[in-house]
Amino acid sequence: MLGLQCPKLLWYHFNRPSDIPPIDEATQAVFDEGKNVGELAKSLYPNGVTIDNSSFTEGLRQSEKYIQQKQPLFEVGFMSNNCYARADILVSYDQTQWDMIEVKTSTKVKDEHIKDVAFQKFIFMNAGIKIRNCYLMFINKDYLRKKELSPKEFFIKEDITEQVDNEIINIPNNLLILWEIVNAKDVSNIEIGTQCYEPNLCNLHDKCWPFLPKRSVFDLYIGKQKAFELLKKGITLLKDIPDNFELTDNQKIQLINNKNNAAYINKEAINNFLNKIQYPAYYLDFETFSTAIPILENTKPYQQVPFQYPLHIVKEKDSVPVHVSYLSERKDDLGKDFMESLKNNLGDAGSIIAYNAKFERGVIEGCLLSNPEYAEWTKKIFPRILDLIEPFRGFYYYHPDQKGSASLKKSFTDLNWKKL
DNA sequence: AATTTGGGCTCCACCCTGCA
DNA sequence: TGCAGGGTGGAGCCCAAATT
Numbered sequence: 001m002l003g004l005q006c007p008k009l010l011w012y013h014f015n016r017p018s019d020i021p022p023i024d025e026a027t028q029a030v031f032d033e034g035k036n037v038g039e040l041a042k043s044l045y046p047n048g049v050t051i052d053n054s055s056f057t058e059g060l061r062q063s064e065k066y067i068q069q070k071q072p073l074f075e076v077g078f079m080s081n082n083c084y085a086r087a088d089i090l091v092s093y094d095q096t097q098w099d100m101i102e103v104k105t106s107t108k109v110k111d112e113h114i115k116d117v118a119f120q121k122f123i124f125m126n127a128g129i130k131i132r133n134c135y136l137m138f139i140n141k142d143y144l145r146k147k148e149l150s151p152k153e154f155f156i157k158e159d160i161t162e163q164v165d166n167e168i169i170n171i172p173n174n175l176l177i178l179w180e181i182v183n184a185k186d187v188s189n190i191e192i193g194t195q196c197y198e199p200n201l202c203n204l205h206d207k208c209w210p211f212l213p214k215r216s217v218f219d220l221y222i223g224k225q226k227a228f229e230l231l232k233k234g235i236t237l238l239k240d241i242p243d244n245f246e247l248t249d250n251q252k253i254q255l256i257n258n259k260n261n262a263a264y265i266n267k268e269a270i271n272n273f274l275n276k277i278q279y280p281a282y283y284l285d286f287e288t289f290s291t292a293i294p295i296l297e298n299t300k301p302y303q304q305v306p307f308q309y310p311l312h313i314v315k316e317k318d319s320v321p322v323h324v325s326y327l328s329e330r331k332d333d334l335g336k337d338f339m340e341s342l343k344n345n346l347g348d349a350g351s352i353i354a355y356n357a358k359f360e361r362g363v364i365e366g367c368l369l370s371n372p373e374y375a376e377w378t379k380k381i382f383p384r385i386l387d388l389i390e391p392f393r394g395f396y397y398y399h400p401d402q403k404g405s406a407s408l409k410k411s412f413t414d415l416n417w418k419k420l
Numbered sequence: 421a422a423t424t425t426g427g428g429c430t431c432c433a434c435c436c437t438g439c440a
Numbered sequence: 441t442g443c444a445g446g447g448t449g450g451a452g453c454c455c456a457a458a459t460t
Contacts, residue, residue, distance in 0.1 A: 033421080105421065141422080222427075222456055248427080288460055292421070302422050304460060358424050359459045389458070393426090407458060 006181060006195050006202070033292050034105050038088060040151050040293060041103040041137055045089060048072035053086070067129065070095075080126035081175065087120055089137075090129075097132040100124070101157070105292045107141035107301065109158055112199050117160060118167035134164045139301045144369070145294040154293070154301070193228065213237055215258060218412065219404040221250050221395075250395045258400050269396040276386060280350040283312040283321070286363050296333065298370035304363050306338050311345055335367035339374045346381065355408060357387040 042048055049066050053059035053075055063076045070092040077086035089101035102117050113136055121131050140156045181190060187208045196202050196209065212218060215238050217227040226247075235241060238258050247255075256264050288304040299305060307328040312321040326341045328334050342364075346352060354360045361382065368375055391397055392406035405412065 107422075139421090224456080286460080290422075290460070304422085306460095356424095356458050356460095362423060363460085393457085405457085409459090412457090 006178070006190065006193070037105045037139070037292050038103050040149075041089065041101075041155060042074050043151050044155070045072040045074075045091065048074050048089070050074040051076050053077065059086075078124055078127035078129060080123050082179075083119075083123050083175070085120040085123035087124065093132045097130045099133045099135065100131050101135045101137050103137045105139060107139045109136050109138065109160060110199070113138075114160060114163045114167050118164045118171060121164055122168050122171045133159060133161045136160050139292060141301050143294075144300055145297060147297055149293065192231075194224070215239070215400065217241065219254065219400075220247075221254060221404040221406075222248070223251055223404070224412075226251075250398075253395045253398050254400070254404060261400055263397060263399040264395070266396045269394065270391055273391050273396065276351070277353070278349070278351045278384075279314065279316045280347065281314045282346055282350060282352045283314070284346075284352055284354045284360060285310055286354075286360050288363055298333075299366075300369070303366050303369075304359075305334050306363050306367070307334055309338075309342070313345075333370060335370050339364075339367050339371050339377075343374070343377055348380075350384065351386045352381065352384045353386045353388055355388045357385050357389075361385060 042050070049069075049071055051059055051062045051066065051074065059075075059077050060079065063073075063078060066073055067076065067090075072092070073087075073090040075086055075088065076090050077084060087100050088103040091099045091101065093099050100117065100121060102113065102120070104113055106113070117134050117136065121134060124131055135157050137155050137157045140154060143150075143154050184190065187204070190208055192208050196205050202208075213236055216236050217230045217238060218224070219238060220227055226245075230236070230241065230245070238255060241247070241255065253264050286304075286306045287308040288306045290302050290304045292301055294301055294303060296305060309326050311324045311326075313324065314321050324345050326338065326345075328337060330337055364378055364381070368378060389406060392402075403412070
């Protein structure tokens, strides 16, 4: 059971090419977003040179060449210790030293960023490039876009030199472990852990995790730590959890009917919930987009901007739902039409029902930024909202096929079983 | 990538009790 | 009366889960 543990957060430098799955649309969108933000960051360093990395050897050749000059360099890459690293931005400090700037689409400095930059600095130093200070350039989440985009206000630049230097001492040892893992013939000796899915899903996840059986301890609701604990004791099945092992009330419900695959139903709690619905009932769902770089005036980075909603109105109990929908036709200010349409369709009374309704609530609050005249109306609307997630998160109803999830769309263990 | 939210955990102030 | 030890409750923090 005991085995090698991947050094957390460094794996993404080490994917074996054959193990990298094709990029799906969502991942591609994240990459594109990163590219846009990267280009915006470059605009802050005039006279910079972007290294041509269309081929690996050409990238290295150009990096060697331009490092002799002193203008800012973008995407410059070097090799040492049999590893390769590429820096987003390198700015010359004096004749011998450079400052390293890493651009992230995040809105704060995270531990993984420190590890990332430490790796880059380590490789660069060993390649003979002298690095003075390290900076992280990330997104100011409070930046409110006006008509013109202001890159200077959009970014925050923070000195992380000290944290990087504290981290850099761990790199040599991490590299040893990582090489061993990369060269391993199979994964039977590699220990799974949170590093497999945090901060991102590892590309080797589908190789290391399938040993888990169906109905495993990883189905436990909010129970990943408990699952790892049980795994260390050799317990992988829900039904094998000992009676004296401490579980929350919801987790106990998961074990009821687990074996015979039947639903647990708390009729009283469900009835209480249903009785809260006041008619006419409005079933609502928002569709939104969000971008790191705000494209509309009076919006912030990553703000969810709504453009469409379906609404089903049930006038009285058991009556046939009436369908109403909205699709924005404006490209400048989406919030105003959206709010006006909602106001016209939602009436003055009756429950407004959504799944995970705090999302809908947040979107409406976001619209108030550019449409404050709806503040009064919002106050009247919010108390009417009822969250359909309540009966599921509260385990009023639970079926083992939910795998510990109250989501309409996915569960944690689907990560392991999606190929079956 | 962010956000919200509730649960669970930790920390600490406070109080009570038992004892010298 | 003072002190140590144990129990209790609130504040604050972190994590996991849901949505787009």
